[in-house]
Amino acid sequence: MYSGPVGLVNQIHDFNVHIDSNDVFWMVRVPDSAVKVDFDQAQASLQVEGLNVFDDHDIANSLTFGLGLPTIPGVAPVRAQVSFDVEWNGALAEADIHNAGQSFQGSFFSTVTTINWSAEEDEFQFQSEPPNPATNLISVLGHEQNGVFFS
Amino acid sequence: MKKTNTHPTTRRVFLGAMAGAGTALGAGLLSPKLAHADPGNGHAQCTLAKPIPGGVAPFAPFAIFIHHNPLNPAVALASINDPSQITDFDGFVGLTHIRGTGTGTNPATGATQSLNFQADMGFSQGRFIGIDGGQHEGTFAFV
Numbered sequence: 001m002y003s004g005p006v007g008l009v010n011q012i013h014d015f016n017v018h019i020d021s022n023d024v025f026w027m028v029r030v031p032d033s034a035v036k037v038d039f040d041q042a043q044a045s046l047q048v049e050g051l052n053v054f055d056d057h058d059i060a061n062s063l064t065f066g067l068g069l070p071t072i073p074g075v076a077p078v079r080a081q082v083s084f085d086v087e088w089n090g091a092l093a094e095a096d097i098h099n100a101g102q103s104f105q106g107s108f109f110s111t112v113t114t115i116n117w118s119a120e121e122d123e124f125q126f127q128s129e130p131p132n133p134a135t136n137l138i139s140v141l142g143h144e145q146n147g148v149f150f151s
Numbered sequence: 152m153k154k155t156n157t158h159p160t161t162r163r164v165f166l167g168a169m170a171g172a173g174t175a176l177g178a179g180l181l182s183p184k185l186a187h188a189d190p191g192n193g194h195a196q197c198t199l200a201k202p203i204p205g206g207v208a209p210f211a212p213f214a215i216f217i218h219h220n221p222l223n224p225a226v227a228l229a230s231i232n233d234p235s236q237i238t239d240f241d242g243f244v245g246l247t248h249i250r251g252t253g254t255g256t257n258p259a260t261g262a263t264q265s266l267n268f269q270a271d272m273g274f275s276q277g278r279f280i281g282i283d284g285g286q287h288e289g290t291f292a293f294v
Contacts, residue, residue, distance in 0.1 A: 149241040
């Protein structure tokens with residue numbers, strides 16, 4: 001979240017679940033019902049309410065565990081909760097990928113995506129604007145196999 | 152199961168190097184307990200999943216290597232990197248890189264402020280081989 005144009009020097013909040021003990025990046029298990037996929041229609045949704053997260057202030061502090069960078073002061077994380085509804089809705093393009101270098105394959109769509117989300121912590125609350133497909137930069141929906149499932 | 156990291160600047164290596172340098176700035180933040188801190192969802196102990204081997208180091212040499220391939224609007228769909236953060240995975244994956252605006256509020260004063268956001272979020276849903284070597288099924292949010 002940014003107090004001006006999107007950019008590190010303007011960032012004032014960064015909500016994420018931190019890297020887990022296995023080094024998996026910013027992933028958290030959620031109920032299966034949180035995700036719905038209609039792959040034939042290139043549609044999917046992710047809906048979660050009241051997820052406990054950290055607010056690391058900015059991406060630099062998140063990836064340095066609060067140490068910051070030479071140009072970004074260190075900041076300790078605070079606890080927060082976020083709720084979000086992300087909708088992948090319809091194919092703009094599609095591609096089948098077989099990438100032996102990265103050992104992944106699958107069918108992928110680029111899609112229009114919208115988001116409606118909110119955040120809450122002790123001294124701050126946020127509510128996003130209504131879902132707006134015009135703000136989508138790039139979104140992907142895929143059915144893939146990687147690692148030992150790659151052939 | 153012994154876990155291996157193939158990249159020289161993973162989180163663990165980064166923490167070790169910084170602690171070894173005796174840095175005073177934010178030294179308390181370097182504790183593994185906080186690095187793995189669970190925000191309250193139990194994920195630090197039970198994801199079981201393994202990270203993809205690839206990824207990026209956005210602030211090298213100052214920050215960690217992350218096992219994630221951010222979406223790039225300049226890259227054609229057929230040329231994207233693996234969008235999954237989980238390896239040994241078979242299932243659906245969604246990622247989005249999206250911007251927008253919203254309203255921030257100070258709950259103590261009621262003061263509001265228009266703010267911009269950028270969200271990089273997604274999900275994985277399917278089967279995967281966990282750190283225990285067993286096959287599991289699950290749904291993950293990328294937050």
